[in-house]
Amino acid sequence: MSANMNFAQRIQRVEPSATIAISNIASELEADGVDVVDLSVGEPDFPTPEPIVDAAKDAMDAGHTGYAPSNGIPELRSAIADSLADRGLSYAAENVMVTPGGKQALFEVVQSLVEDGSEVVLLDPAWVSYEAMVKIAGGSLERVDLTPHGFQLEPALSELADTVSDDTDLMIVNSPSNPSGAVFSDTAFEGVRDLAVEHDVTVVADEMYDRITYGVEQTSLGTLEGMGDRTVTVNGFSKAYSMTGWRLGYFAAPAELIDQAGKLQSHSVTCATNFVQHAGVAALTECDSYVAEMREAFAQRRDMLVDLFADHGVDVPVGDGAFYMMVPVDEDDQQWCENALSDAHVATVPGSAFGTPGYARLSYAASTERLQEGIERLADNDYL
Numbered sequence: 466m467s468a469n470m471n472f473a474q475r476i477q478r479v480e481p482s483a484t485i486a487i488s489n490i491a492s493e494l495e496a497d498g499v500d501v502v503d504l505s506v507g508e509p510d511f512p513t514p515e516p517i518v519d520a521a522k523d524a525m526d527a528g529h530t531g532y533a534p535s536n537g538i539p540e541l542r543s544a545i546a547d548s549l550a551d552r553g554l555s556y557a558a559e560n561v562m563v564t565p566g567g568k569q570a571l572f573e574v575v576q577s578l579v580e581d582g583s584e585v586v587l588l589d590p591a592w593v594s595y596e597a598m599v600k601i602a603g604g605s606l607e608r609v610d611l612t613p614h615g616f617q618l619e620p621a622l623s624e625l626a627d628t629v630s631d632d633t634d635l636m637i638v639n640s641p642s643n644p645s646g647a648v649f650s651d652t653a654f655e656g657v658r659d660l661a662v663e664h665d666v667t668v669v670a671d672e673m674y675d676r677i678t679y680g681v682e683q684t685s686l687g688t689l690e691g692m693g694d695r696t697v698t699v700n701g702f703s704k705a706y707s708m709t710g711w712r713l714g715y716f717a718a719p720a721e722l723i724d725q726a727g728k729l730q731s732h733s734v735t736c737a738t739n740f741v742q743h744a745g746v747a748a749l750t751e752c753d754s755y756v757a758e759m760r761e762a763f764a765q766r767r768d769m770l771v772d773l774f775a776d777h778g779v780d781v782p783v784g785d786g787a788f789y790m791m792v793p794v795d796e797d798d799q800q801w802c803e804n805a806l807s808d809a810h811v812a813t814v815p816g817s818a819f820g821t822p823g824y825a826r827l828s829y830a831a832s833t834e835r836l837q838e839g840i841e842r843l844a845d846n847d848y849l
């Protein structure tokens with residue numbers, strides 16, 4: 466059946482994700498009984514920690530199954546404000562908006578701050594959904610490529626300075642980075658701050674992976690002098706607490722943005738799931754040891770992969786955070802990823818999905834055995 470409908474411009478501006486071709490091939494192979502090593506997903510392979518699951522069950526038993534206050538239950542908003550305070554950020558509970566996933570937080574923030582003609586600066590490689598969100602909101606993109614600088618921001622500051630101007634409305638800074646794993650330095654953040662202040666730009670700090678760093682601490686952008694009232698801090702529970710399917714995230718921001726975005730939240734999703742929010746309190750208050758364990762496992766896998774790639778003569782620019790790495794591949798990365806999947810049965814994501822062709826993003830949120838198997842298959846099929 467074909468549709469007799471006129472589609473809105475805002476949705477026609479967005480292309481389907483470059484990962485669709487890959488997941489279609491993977492599904493076809495799996496339907497044929499092929500064992501695919503899937504290194505394409507940004508999802509921890511650990512179960513959600515027990516205290517979180519127990520807290521959700523208890524909350525359900527206690528009857529927390531109805532609508533919650535639209536901006537979030539007070540207990541969770543306070544627990545989030547406390548955890549942000551531990552990172553040096555001073556937000557009151559009222560400055561926190563609890564959302565069904567960090568993606569919804571970003572969507573609401575972009576919808577509230579970007580309109581037709583707005584200019585948004587991204588740092589490439591950039592997480593896939595930023596571009597789509599900005600386009601849906603009617604904004605245009607300026608991009609600074611960090612690839613020639615080993616994915617680091619500090620050496621690219623002069624290029625950023627050439628890009629940010631009085632026409633810039635918003636910058637989105639994601640560190641630790643999906644897809645490169647890079648953790649941006651304090652000097653890089655000071656550079657962002659100077660430009661933001663000079664040109665009166667709001668900055669979204671996507672800190673989704675702030676608890677997944679190896680041997681370094683991620684500074685929070687909003688702690689820098691001059692940034693408190695122009696930073697929107699976005700975070701969530703999916704990655705650090707292995708809660709991808711629970712859909713829980715948040716942003717913290719000046720009260721005016723909470724009010725504006727609150728209209729969007731109350732008129733769309735209403736609220737994040739009530740009992741999931743109670744589980745979120747347990748995540749923040751009872752689960753540090755679980756996070757530390759997962760972090761340690763990711764660190765070991767990262768180091769193992771770097772060694773395995775080195776054994777095959779591939780030098781991968783490794784980052785100190787998140788659980789991804791960008792592996793240099795053919796210039797036509799889409800084709801490389803499709804072929805690697807068809808021939809070696811290893812799924813990765815083309816770098817062009819993140820604005821950086823010539824790379825494939827590999828997620829090491831998979832077991833050591835599957836990672837070893839994946840590299841072996843790539844090597845055996847001459848992809849390394």
Ligand SMILES: Cc1ncc(COP(=O)(O)O)c(C=O)c1O
Pocket residue numbers: 507565566567568569592639642643671673700701702703709713714
């Ligand atoms: C950089 C970044 N931001 C935000 C998100 C959104 O995560 P979620 O909606 O699961 O909280 C993701 C998930 O992949 C991400 O990698």
